[in-house]
Amino acid sequence: MSNHFQNPLTTSLKSGLIKEEQQLDKETLSLQAEKILYTMGFPMVFKTAPALELGVIDTIAAVDEGVWLSSTEIALRLPTKPTNPQAPVLLDRILALLVSHSILKCRMVETGGSGQTGKAERVYAVEPVCMLFFSNRGGGSGALASLVMVANSEVYFKTWTHLKDMILVGKDAFTSAHGMRLFEYYIGSNQRFGEMFNRGMSESSTMTMNRVLEVYKGFEDVNTLVDVGGGFGHVIGLVTSKYPHIKSINFDVAKVKLLFIQEWSMFQEICVRIFIFYVAYVSFGLIVKFKFIKTFMNSNI
Ligand SMILES: C[S@@+](CC[C@H](N)C(=O)[O-])C[C@H]1O[C@@H](n2cnc3c(N)ncnc32)[C@H](O)[C@@H]1O
Secondary structure (H helix, E strand, O other): OOOHHHOOOOOOOOOOOOHHHHHHHHHHHHHHHHHHHOOOHHHHHHHOOOOOOOOHHHHHHOOOOOOOEEHHHHHHHOOOOOOOOOHHHHHHHHHHHHHHOOOEEEEEEEOOOOOOOOOEEEEEEEOHHHHHOOOOOOOOOOOOHHHHHHHOOHHHHHHHOOHHHHHHHOOOHHHHHHOOOHHHHHHHOOHHHHHHHHHHHHHHHHHHHHHHHHHOOHHHHOOEEEEEOOOOOHHHHHHHHHOOOOEEEEEOOHHHHHHHHHHHHHHHHHHHHHHHHHHHHHHHHHHHHHHHHHHHHHHHO
16 A cells, blocks of 8 residues: 655656756756755744634635635734734735645635736635634534644654654653653643643544544443543543443543643633622722711711
């Protein structure tokens, strides 16, 4: 069975070509070299610049099917409006990179009213693969957006720089970079990363598990199910919502549960603060009223 790894990455300069063909071959090689040189650009663009953090993909996907948007129209619809007047021009360049990676599709359309010809602009629409990256697809179907953030985080970049240690001395690259193993690190030293990591895991596992539950019938006869290393417990939750007779145990290190609770506690903290503010406001009102009545009575006695 063949796979994409078997496709050659290089093109050899062929002998027996006429001079122009050899020149063309050299240009292809040079483009190939540049593509390799700037490989890092794609994940950076995908994560940081337009796609996930700025919400470009969601913006393009939010329009009705068959509607294509220009970079100017996209810039106007972004959740955070750019103040940079050059934003559409810059977006256009970045969108082209997403087109070259089959994330978006693009075509040229003529601009201007009737009588104006010769002016054209690029318009964009999403490719089907985008559906897997939406941060909020709804319906509990999961998404890969959080894992893009994990894979392109500083924590992972630092790990990649220690790849050679793994090859040379057999040391796990993460431990080499961070002084401890991944799970110890995110529980003990970087809980924010831990929360992002486990959210990413849950979201991607949700996608897989939804598909598994469509075809796999083996859970029908299970009475007790333990998910070892079950993270936030979404996977076992999906199984038991389809098979409520199963007694389930989500087994993970205690602090992972704390990371999950942390998501909730932010909401709870806001509620508590609003409550405290309300109580303080009411108490202050009562004190003022009480002082006013006391002063009034004193002056009348
Ligand atoms: C790759 S994550 C998978 C999480 C989950 N299965 C999911 O799909 O969302 C691996 C999980 O194993 C847990 N884990 C690692 N070492 C463990 C241990 N010694 N005992 C229990 N859980 C552990 C981690 O905390 C983490 O949540």
